Amino acid sequence: MLKINNLTKTYGDKKAVDNLSLNILPGEIYGFIGHNGAGKTTTIKSVAGILQFDSGEIFINGTSLKENPIECKKQIAYIPDNPDLYEFMSGIKYLNFIADIFGISAKERNEKIEKLAELFEIKKDLNNPISAYSHGMKQKLAIISALIHNPKLIIMDEPFVGLDPKASHILKGLMRDICNSGGAIFFSTHVLEVAEKLCDKIAIIKNGKLIKTGTMEEVKGDESLENVFLELEAE
Amino acid sequence: MLKVLLKKQMFEMFRSFFYNQKSGKMRSVASSAMFIIFYAILLVCIIGGMFFGLAFSMCGSLCAAGMDWLYFSIFGLIAVAFGVFGSVFNTFQGLYMAKDNDLLLSMPIPVSVIMFSRLLGVYIMGFMFSGIILIPVAAVYLIVTPFTVLKLLSNILFILSVSIIILVISCALGYVVAKISNKLKNKSIITVFIALIAFGLYYYIYFKANEVIGYLVANAASIGAKIKGSAYILYAFGNSAAGNILNLAEVITVSVLAFLLTYYLIKRSFLKIATSTPKTAKVEFKGNVSLKKSGVKKALFEKEWKRFLSSPNYILNCALGTVFILAAAVMLIVKGNEFLTVLSSIFNYKNGNDYAAGLIIGILCLLASLNGITAPSISLEGKNIYILQSLPINLFLSLKAKVKVHILVTGIPILLCSVISLIMLKPTVFLGISLIVLPQLFVLFTALFGLTVNLKRPNLNWTNEIVPIKQNLGVVIVMFSNMIIGALFIAGLFLLGSFININLYVVLFTAVMLIVNILIFNWLKVKGTKIFASL
Numbered sequence: 013m014l015k016i017n018n019l020t021k022t023y024g025d026k027k028a029v030d031n032l033s034l035n036i037l038p039g040e041i042y043g044f045i046g047h048n049g050a051g052k053t054t055t056i057k058s059v060a061g062i063l064q065f066d067s068g069e070i071f072i073n074g075t076s077l078k079e080n081p082i083e084c085k086k087q088i089a090y091i092p093d094n095p096d097l098y099e100f101m102s103g104i105k106y107l108n109f110i111a112d113i114f115g116i117s118a119k120e121r122n123e124k125i126e127k128l129a130e131l132f133e134i135k136k137d138l139n140n141p142i143s144a145y146s147h148g149m150k151q152k153l154a155i156i157s158a159l160i161h162n163p164k165l166i167i168m169d170e171p172f173v174g175l176d177p178k179a180s181h182i183l184k185g186l187m188r189d190i191c192n193s194g195g196a197i198f199f200s201t202h203v204l205e206v207a208e209k210l211c212d213k214i215a216i217i218k219n220g221k222l223i224k225t226g227t228m229e230e231v232k233g234d235e236s237l238e239n240v241f242l243e244l245e246a247e
Numbered sequence: 248m249l250k251v252l253l254k255k256q257m258f259e260m261f262r263s264f265f266y267n268q269k270s271g272k273m274r275s276v277a278s279s280a281m282f283i284i285f286y287a288i289l290l291v292c293i294i295g296g297m298f299f300g301l302a303f304s305m306c307g308s309l310c311a312a313g314m315d316w317l318y319f320s321i322f323g324l325i326a327v328a329f330g331v332f333g334s335v336f337n338t339f340q341g342l343y344m345a346k347d348n349d350l351l352l353s354m355p356i357p358v359s360v361i362m363f364s365r366l367l368g369v370y371i372m373g374f375m376f377s378g379i380i381l382i383p384v385a386a387v388y389l390i391v392t393p394f395t396v397l398k399l400l401s402n403i404l405f406i407l408s409v410s411i412i413i414l415v416i417s418c419a420l421g422y423v424v425a426k427i428s429n430k431l432k433n434k435s436i437i438t439v440f441i442a443l444i445a446f447g448l449y450y451y452i453y454f455k456a457n458e459v460i461g462y463l464v465a466n467a468a469s470i471g472a473k474i475k476g477s478a479y480i481l482y483a484f485g486n487s488a489a490g491n492i493l494n495l496a497e498v499i500t501v502s503v504l505a506f507l508l509t510y511y512l513i514k515r516s517f518l519k520i521a522t523s524t525p526k527t528a529k530v531e532f533k534g535n536v537s538l539k540k541s542g543v544k545k546a547l548f549e550k551e552w553k554r555f556l557s558s559p560n561y562i563l564n565c566a567l568g569t570v571f572i573l574a575a576a577v578m579l580i581v582k583g584n585e586f587l588t589v590l591s592s593i594f595n596y597k598n599g600n601d602y603a604a605g606l607i608i609g610i611l612c613l614l615a616s617l618n619g620i621t622a623p624s625i626s627l628e629g630k631n632i633y634i635l636q637s638l639p640i641n642l643f644l645s646l647k648a649k650v651k652v653h654i655l656v657t658g659i660p661i662l663l664c665s666v667i668s669l670i671m672l673k674p675t676v677f678l679g680i681s682l683i684v685l686p687q688l689f690v691l692f693t694a695l696f697g698l699t700v701n702l703k704r705p706n707l708n709w710t711n712e713i714v715p716i717k718q719n720l721g722v723v724i725v726m727f728s729n730m731i732i733g734a735l736f737i738a739g740l741f742l743l744g745s746f747i748n749i750n751l752y753v754v755l756f757t758a759v760m761l762i763v764n765i766l767i768f769n770w771l772k773v774k775g776t777k778i779f780a781s782l
Contacts, residue, residue, distance in 0.1 A: 109549070
């Protein structure tokens with residue numbers, strides 16, 4: 013579903029991501045963990061087609077992101093760490109805008125928005141301007157907008173920040189459902205307990221380099237993910 | 248405690264001198280010094296010099312007639328108006344809407360200390376605005392009339408008192424603005440409407456100023472007698488600066504009492520207003536979702552259109568030209584014949600009417616150059632830019648949507664003016680077509696050029712949208728360049744009019760515009776889109 017080959021991205025003299033390679037298969041929830049400034053967001057933004065990288069390749073379902081970015085973006089959804097949305101729009105207008113961009117039929121968008129807005133309990137607020145939303149509500153709206161077009165791959169940067177426990181629970185369920193129906197999820201998090209419970213595979217990044225990756229069992233063995241992470245960080 | 252808050256307040260007020268908002272880094276000492284010198288020259292030499300000249304023209308005659316008080320009353324009132332106009336919105340923002348209100352209120356700092364530091368900031372702002380008028384006015388007075396220490400002291404105390412009066416009025420109006428702002432639903436439309444009225448008044452007063460001042464000087468004795476008899480406060484206000492100790496004591500006492508009363512009243516409501524959440528047009532979503540599908544182009548245009556309409560700052564700073572264009576259209580309908588007769592007579596050629604058509608094309612281009620909607624449009628994406636970058640669209644469509652907004656807001660009013668001119672002037676078929684086509688080509692150029700400059704000089708790291716709109720060199724470059732091109736067309740008409748046939752001149756200019764537009768359009772399509780994707 014997602015194949016990252018030797019991705020490198022530099023900012024000035026600093027290598028934010030250094031020769032990183034990953035392969036995410038359909039049905040997998042792939043967690044991405046690392047310290048602040050390790051290169052998680054840079055990798056995620058590169059995969060989402062927002063950042064242009066220096067070298068390497070990214071393939072979405074076999075399509076090169078470099079050569080055919082629009083086709084790739086049609087198959088993915090990106091949820092940023094900070095849901096900066098168009099504050100001059102109302103929630104419903106924003107969702108309609110995203111649906112228009114993805115060419116979703118009126119029937120499908122209405123059903124999808126109805127269902128997801130009710131699920132995340134923000135339906136009654138959809139007419140209000142986004143500027144009046146709390147951080148959590150914006151995050152919920154960003155999640156709904158990402159799911160409107162049935163993406164095959166969802167890329168999320170710290171998706172649980174700002175969500176209330178119920179919304180977090182719902183999102184975890186949705187993530188599993190998407191993977192069960194053949195999709196894949198690649199997300200970063202600092203909450204190692206969540207990663208441990210939710211992820212099928214995990215990748216640990218340190219100073220731009222991938223230092224460990226594999227199934228949860230392969231990475232942590234009998235220890236807790238937290239212990240493994242802290243040990244790797246200390247090396 | 249107060250010292251720390253004042254230091255913070257001062258740094259906040261003069262932050263732009265020491266901090267580069269675009270790069271997010273502190274300026275070097277040399278850069279800060281250059282900035283301060285530039286602003287000092289701008290304020291002291293240009294605005295201060297203007298008031299120095301104005302004061303000089305009035306001081307001699309008024310003081311010779313024993314109307315020193317009227318001299319100070321006039322300039323004192325101008326200073327109050329200037330100071331209040333300049334600081335009322337800062338008062339509203341700084342006193343009630345300061346972003347650090349919550350942070351400071353959560354700290355062990357007495358509310359009165361927070362308020363006092365904020366008020367001092369407003370006072371300094373008012374002092375800067377009034378001082379730029381009253382310091383030259385006082386200097387002229389001390390030069391023109393015999394110098395005494397009493398006059399000097401009176402002038403200093405008068406200037407300080409005027410700043411207190413400005414503080415009091417600004418606080419009162421700031422309170423009203425804060426109250427209204429918390430209750431308003433369609434803030435942007437109402438703000439634009441109020442601002443347009445204020446602009447209208449400003450220009451009306453500006454154009455009437457010479458007439459009014461001339462009238463005041465000519466009728467100083469009778470006006471002075473009327474004010475003395477019926478408006479003692481105004482008389483005492485001016486007389487206090489002229490060295491009358493009793494009036495000076497009265498003005499200082501009233502100012503200080505007014506300040507204390509303001510302080511007391513604000514203290515009572517400060518917490519409530521500073522911690523209230525502004526109301527927004529909240530409408531509960533009821534029933535089922537029933538949205539309609541639109542195409543990508545329409546969706547992108549609607550997004551840009553909503554962005555434009557949502558911001559009074561954007562409308563007022565980048566689309567004010569539309570008001571002038573529409574005013575020109577009305578003027579053409581009402582006084583078009585007289586205007587066109589004058590234009591035709593300017594050109595001493597046998598086909599003066601044709602040249603008048605050319606001149607109208609130039610005027611329309613100049614009017615169009617007043618709008619620069621695309622110039623900050625990339626920067627205004629700000630932190631939201633990732634949305635467009637992550638969507639499966641050709642980003643050139645998004646650039647085109649920005650151009651379309653500019654064309655809609657500028658091109659249509661210009662087209663209206665062109666059509667009215669066409670009907671009134673009845674030029675040849677060729678010039679008639681040119682009257683429609685060339686201004687539209689120029690409008691397209693201003694849109695494309697604005698976008699190009701903004702792609703080259705974007706500022707996406709802003710916290711206040713006024714930064715990319717107003718404090719943006721790119722916007723200034725775009726607007727001035729557009730004006731220069733419009734002016735060049737007119738200048739060429741006058742300079743080359745007797746050598747080149749008007750039709751040829753218009754054809755040449757149209758061809759240049761067309762070629763430049765095609766070149767920029769293609770640049771935007773290929774290079775501009777890549778730049779947009781990589782921001």
